[in-house]
Amino acid sequence: MFIVGFFSWWYGPGWLQRFGIAKQHISSFFDYFSIDLLIKTYFSPFRQISAGGVSGPIAVQMRAFFDQLISRIIGAIVRTFMIVAGIITIAVTVLVEMIKIAAWGLIPLAPIVGFVLMAIGWMPWLV
């Protein structure tokens, strides 16, 4: 019963749980980098410095416009970096989680694999 109970969980609900954990990890990185929000606000001024409508002489309005333009350019640069960093991190996370999910199925075989490797004396680093 012990063996049946263990294997039926490991290759059934346990493996599904592993999928769930992987999904949670990936979505927490999605949340952290919030790429959708970065794209949506790609051209918004960074930290709203000099934000808001400015009234007054044309020179003041022009200065405000250029201030905002600079703020938007800075924002776009920072967001570009963050989007790239986010995409890379998420891609790596997805890969790592996929490996973990695949490895999950192989872990129970580890003692047998270990025994076989011991039996054949496989130690390539000693050659």
Added chain:
Amino acid sequence: MTFDYHSLRAEKARIGWMLRKPTDMFLVVGAAALLAGGLALLSLGAAVGWLIVGLAALPYMLFVWYRHDLHHLPTGKSGSIDSVLSGDILGQLPKSPSPYDIAVATGRVSSGLFMAARFGISPNMLQEIASKDPAAMEAFWQLADDIRKNDSLKHISGSVCAVALVRSFAGYEDILAQIHIEDEDLDEGIKWQDHLRQLIAEHSSPKRTGGIARDWSFGYIPLLTRFGQNISAQFSGGGRLLTVDVASHREAIDHLIETFGTGGRQNAALVGKEGVGKTTIIHGFAERLLDAGTDLPSDLKFRQVFMLDSSALISAAPGRGELENLIMRVLSEAYSAKNVIICLDNAQLFFEEGVGSVDLTNVLLPILEAGRLRLILSMDEQRFLQIGRRNPGLVNALNRVNVSPADHKETMVVMQEQLIMTEIQRNVTYMYQALKEAYRLSERYVHDLAMPGRALKLLESAASYSESGLVTINSVQQAIEKTLDVKVSVASSAQDRETLLNMEDLIHKRMVNQTRAVSVVSDALRRARAGVRNENRPIGTFLFLGPTGVGKTELSKALADVYFGGENRMIRIDLNEFVRPEDVSRLIADGADDPSSLTSQVMKQPFSVILFDEIEKAAPEVLSTLLQLLDEGILRDVKNREVSFRDAIIIATSNAGADRIREYVERGYQVEQFEEQFVNELISTNQFRPEFLNRFDEIVVFRPFTKPELVQVLDLIIAGVNKTLTLQKISVIVDDDAKLALVDKGYDPRLGARPMRRVVQRAVENTVAKLMLGGTVKPGSEIRITKELVDKALASQAVPMTDTPALP
């Protein structure tokens, strides 16, 4: 209900029980040690290292299995008891379990121990009451499953088992009575345990909080950061335990979301009494805005709530102009930032002049009227009305959200949730009984806050009186007793019981006869301290009728001294000072204006004797005011605050009909024989209204003293003189014939025994003083007062005895 010992879930539960802490830690350590050892061997060229590395997978897999499956076994679908029984209990049961086995198992699991700590249903108690007969299990399982279904639970947890075991016991009502709970409280306990389990699960579950770029497109807010507190920031780290989830709070938060999510004026005023939870609602609102998973209008998502600190603002800009300028800069920064909701907690601080507050209506009103800057104000109901009266425009500009005080059920839930933080901070555990008692006592004694704040306040102070880290009924009662100086607990100490049982003797040590009066007040106190009185009335209400100088006031003083702890525990109101209708306002005046008003004195000292002297002289309006007090033990002061008289003894005295009493006595009647007729005469002669007299628990007629009683009064007075002379180590003895002479001189049919003390002063105290000053008596000596000395002293100072009484 069937129990299948061999089901897969039961097998897994047994393995899970085997692998529980600390075994699971050994598995981790074992796996790590095998892996490290195997790798070390491989590095040394030993092929056996492969096997050891491979074997490391075994403890690791067991650990993972335990953590993700066995630790919290999901419920099965078979419908048998083993599919719904909590894994930690199921794993401990033998093939053919008895209720006793369940009791043992329950005592080892956290949910069972929860019932032990919170309700006093200890593992030992469960084992004592549980049957050892396996045949009793069918009924037990059925009962446990019924409880599970009634309380809408997935599992039969340890708390359910504990309750089922208690309810299976034939005399379980007695057990509940012993631990001071009702049957339905057991279900509340199960729900509390399950709710805490869910809270912990929620607290540890990941939340979507918007990520690193959440605030990048919003403004830079250095001023706001300096003068405000970002209450949203505390939820970023998962501050779920700072809010409560009750229906009234959910409604208020929904109302706020609707107000800010639609196009109207972007402000809201949370109006409610202090303690109703306005600040907690604001915290709950801030938390909801940060949860991306909730259904929110997009322009509200991730908005941050900043609470402005009025004292920081005032100290940074002491001048009015500077302050207004600073406020404008802070608010315009908030508006430009576009993701800030400003909160003015205790908003009255910004709308009225005072210490720590400043009237900024001129600055804030236009902003509120424009309705573009998002603002939440929280304000006390009364203050809101006052500010509204001064400035109606302000009230019109605000979207009002009323917050009502919580009812009993909600208050219990709030206490259960909010106390988690207090328990962690104070390192105590609150029993359920303490929560119930806090509700009951705070409702009665804490007047300056509304529910649930008042109950929470009392519970927090009760933590200081915990017993071995456990906050019990006793701790709550002690907190009230120590802070308000009242007695709320049933008399339990030997000294208390002794005092109560010998109350008559103790009172008679300082007053003579009037046995009926002494006995009725003593009975009232015994009823109160035995917990058998009506708690919605004063401890006792008595009307003492009789001529002056017969001991009516003295009994009140004796009572205050013997039971309430000193004569200063008597609040005396001379009603001959309340003869005009408008005097009612003096009776119920605010303590800040008139500290001698009845309501303010009782607020300060609720546990006392209240003496209404010469009640017949009071204006009818004053007596009508006292009707509610006598009936319900409640009086409202000018500020409409309820003042409780429920821990006081109310004594009213009157000389009305004193001549009739003397007549009856002179004609040879005993008090018991004419008492009823005398009271009827008082009503028929319009001296008292029947509805007023009916409000008293007892009407006691005091009769004039007889000569032998006057001698006893004299003895008491001389005992008092001796007590005074103790410091000089001198004592006074009065001859019997001297006593009779003193009684003759000291008794007046109209003034009773009142002149007696003056006579003693002249005849005894003056004589003693002269002897002491003349050096004829020395410390340690005894002065004998003879009839001759008395006659001599009284003859030399003869003055009329029937002038104004010198004594109370």
